[in-house]
Amino acid sequence: MNKPVRPVLLILATILLLSSSAVLFAAETSLERPAFKSGKATLTFADAPLKTMTETPFAIKITGDTGIVISDAKLSTALDMPDMPMPPNHPAATWKDGAYRGTAIFTMAGAWEMTVNIQRPGYDQEHVIFKIDQVMMK
Numbered sequence: 171m172n173k174p175v176r177p178v179l180l181i182l183a184t185i186l187l188l189s190s191s192a193v194l195f196a197a198e199t200s201l202e203r204p205a206f207k208s209g210k211a212t213l214t215f216a217d218a219p220l221k222t223m224t225e226t227p228f229a230i231k232i233t234g235d236t237g238i239v240i241s242d243a244k245l246s247t248a249l250d251m252p253d254m255p256m257p258p259n260h261p262a263a264t265w266k267d268g269a270y271r272g273t274a275i276f277t278m279a280g281a282w283e284m285t286v287n288i289q290r291p292g293y294d295q296e297h298v299i300f301k302i303d304q305v306m307m308k
């Protein structure tokens with residue numbers, strides 16, 4: 171009966187759908203490297219593209235060669251730029267909610283590397299280097 175209402179409802183439904191899918195596909199930067207023989211380490215930043223001077227949460231997950239999640243390690247990290255010396259930048263990464271979590275701040279635009287040193291009781295220290303191709307100016 172009241173036909174003009176319909177397009178408005180359609181637009182509202184579309185907006186609702188778009189905003190909920192934006193939450194589902196929230197941007198992340200995820201990197202993966204081999205670790206512990208046939209295991210792997212993944213580093214996921216809660217942003218994409220990565221931006222300078224922004225507190226960026228990250229999560230590191232490590233699985234051993236049997237596929238088991240490694241939760242007994244002590245981690246230390248270093249953020250460096252491969253092309254130039256930069257001031258020391260060592261975000262802490264501590265175990266919480268299924269991953270080693272911390273917050274990174276990139277102080278300059280360009281290519282970065284994150285070195286993660288993994289010390290498990292009874293194992294040699296493992297070094298994993300994640301290459302971060304591009305951090306953008308905020």
Ligand SMILES: [Cu+2]
Pocket residue numbers: 251254255256278
């Ligand atoms: Cu630099």
